[in-house]
Amino acid sequence: MIRIIAIKEIKSLLREKRCWVVAIVLLLLFATALVTSAVNQKQLNKARAEAQQLSRIEWLGQSPKNPHSAAHFGNFAFRLKTPLSLFDKGLDTYTGSQVFLEPHKQDDFKFSEAEDADALVRFGELTPAFILQTILPLLIIFLSFAAVSKEREDNTLRLLVGNGTPMPKIVAGKVLGNWALISGLIILFSLMAVLFIPAKSNGDTINRFACILLSYIVYAGIVTTISVVVSAYSKTSRASLMKLLSLWMLAVIIVPKVSSNIGGTLHATPSQFEYANLVQHDVENGLDGHDPSDKRREDLLRVTLKKFNVDTITKLPVNFDAIAMMESEKYTTEVYRKRIAEVRNIFTKQNNISLLASFINPYQAVQYCSMALSGTDYAHFIHFQDKAEDYRLYFVNTMNDFMAKHTKSGDWRTKFGTETYKMVEPFEYTAPSLIWSIRHQPVAFISLFVWLVLSLLFIQSIKRINIA
């Protein structure tokens, strides 16, 4: 019976002009979003890849210097956009795109796209994900708000129930019919999107894309169920439409902002000034507050003298200044890691409120899933940030180590050239796998699953409905 109702639902929807009009409008919007995202992705990736190469060329081409001074020339790490960022830009607009890597300090990521964008960026960005997360639910509402209420208004609901069809089956059939149609549309959109995914993409990207497709089909199923169930509970189609539009506004406009704003208000972010002061304090006084930098240096000198079995710094076969700088670099990196972990912990607490809101709002659930699968969420940004920091420590210490081994203490004048700079491998970044992405965002995937189960329960709850 469910199948018969579903097929009937599909046939009646396909006969309706509004269904075609809305689908075509949506298709055009999706295509526009896809093309503009693809163009933007291509432009930025080309510029960033070129800049990364240029940074390397400039690193190798710098004039001969002592290795530590050469390290001060610095390197840039540019974050390339992931292949699926054309589908969902996620946080890319708000996270910086590049970081300058230099000795002694960890710099901030700079130049987010939002910095140069105007107020327009706050109205939303035209991406395929925006269309599927925000506009598609409206299409579903437009198509299914009268799915059951119209039958009630036309007195055909009594006939259906009178034939012995239980209400849950009627609703399930209608949900299935609408869902099948919407899923077809999503698959059509996805096929369009596949054409724009960069040709060099690997199997992981394809798997990610398949998961994104699945997530949106599940999301569409959840929204369809809610729409049809609300329609079943509403006396008139007008009431059903009003209720559903109100729910859409709450889910898409109000709740995400409120949950995020509450998170920010409850867990204040330290200012750059406070953060820098804490780092400076730790570097000067030690991570435990009782290990000042002078004392650390003295201890290191004692250990080094003992290691080389000499009694003065001048007798050392290595450059102690460089050894001290290597140790200092390791120490400051520890300090930065400790302090940045605190900031990230605050962000996690802030974001947890939005994440938990995904259990009351499927829009937020699919938003988090989509960003994670597209590689544009906060976890992916942190992953890149950590790799860039690892590279900073690597190249600075490679230079310091060379200086330690090839010069004597106090020698800052001996210069080395390109051959020495070549010892530093270029920065290369490999994005994490799909499994990693899911593991780092389990709550969103669980909440989407919970919503799927809830949808089935909603359909079952229709048993006790008044059909008059």
Added chain:
Amino acid sequence: MSTIKTIIIYEWLQLKRSRTLWLLTLIFSVISIYAAWYGRSEVKEQQRKIALLQDSVAVKMNVLSRELLQHDSTAWEYDPLYKTVFYNRPDGIAALAFGQRDLHKFAIEISEGTYYYNKYATGYSNKTLSGEITNPQKQLAGHLDLSFVIVFLLPLYFILLSYNILSAEKEEGTLPLLAVQAVSTRKIFFAKLFVRWLITTMLAILLLLTAALITGAVTDARIFLFIAATMLYSVVWAGVVSLVVSFKKASGFNALFLISTWLVFGMLLPAAFNAFLTAKYPAINKIALASAVQKANVEVFGIPRIAVADSFYAMHPQYNNLPGDTLPGGWYNPRWIRATHAVLDNKVQRVETPYLRVLEDRIRTAGKFNYCSPALLMQSILTGAAASDHKQIYAFDTASWHYFKTWNSYLDDRIFFKNNRFTKADFDNLPVYTFKPVVDYRQVVFSLLVLLATGLVLLAVSLLRLSAPF
């Protein structure tokens, strides 16, 4: 006239009994109060961060002041200790329309150093110039401040109250009864629309004033601009509603069409414009800028000191009081460091200029798009009046650079290049700048007039359309 008055009174009495009106009003009010509270907390947080920076600098400066009472300072004793804080302090009005304030720096330390290297490359030695720590997830979600409530939710409130003004009468079979009255259906429609506009506007003004009380903006005259803008924005939406109603379709159609219109103005058009601007002005210029800064930094610190001296004295001949000065000395020669910083800034400023021109072009183009959507125009009015828009952000940026130059010029005159001693009197006369946002009232008033004209045109068109019999 008395008939119209009677219609208005009875319409109000009927609406008063509607549960929908009270429910919507309750939801709208709760969200507005929350928005005001949120705006206030954001402003307070920025104010706290500014105060923290000011206190820290004040403590250090007090120590220096006391030392200067004992003896004058010289260039060779100098370490970039003389500092001040330049800030763009948000006020109560900013709490109502927070705009782009979370995306940009709002307080910086001004001291001797290189401005552009700190700004574009690293933030080296300056703890604030490189920007604030921000949670990107929070930035993506955006603010639920009062401007958001007015721009997005006010039209929805009005639409939900008015989408079925006539269609409901038709659907319930009471329209023929209206048609036989002495007053035309058109007049009845506009009387009903007026009641709803009045309810919406009065509620919005009441909530605006409450929010102003919460945020401390009630004494700020700009609140009248907010009120005027809100009234005119409601006129535009009254025009949109009346135009849609003039097509005499069913309630369902009206609701769908109006929500779609709201979606187009509030989301799709801005998103499409943003996509266009992103494609036309891709964020790639800064990449080249950062690279140029890095190169300039290496160049200026790598070249012989005499070359730095030549460049610097060519820029500032008034300081060339030591002919043949090669800025000698050890690594820490304050004159050399100061000259190098100045030369570096000069180099980078030249690279920055074309980038800024592109940015200005983008802002100008975006400004033109505002006139294509009432939601965008309203947002620009509110953030413009609250000095939270992009123009103010760049004005602060420019002012920071000018203050930085003035500060350093003052120090150059007294510490670095005239071999004067820095006295307590010099300390007391260190330049003090306060950033005062300049609201472009002409632009705001023009935008208000555009809103008014749009609303009136829409109402006039619907008036003509509704003259045909139902």
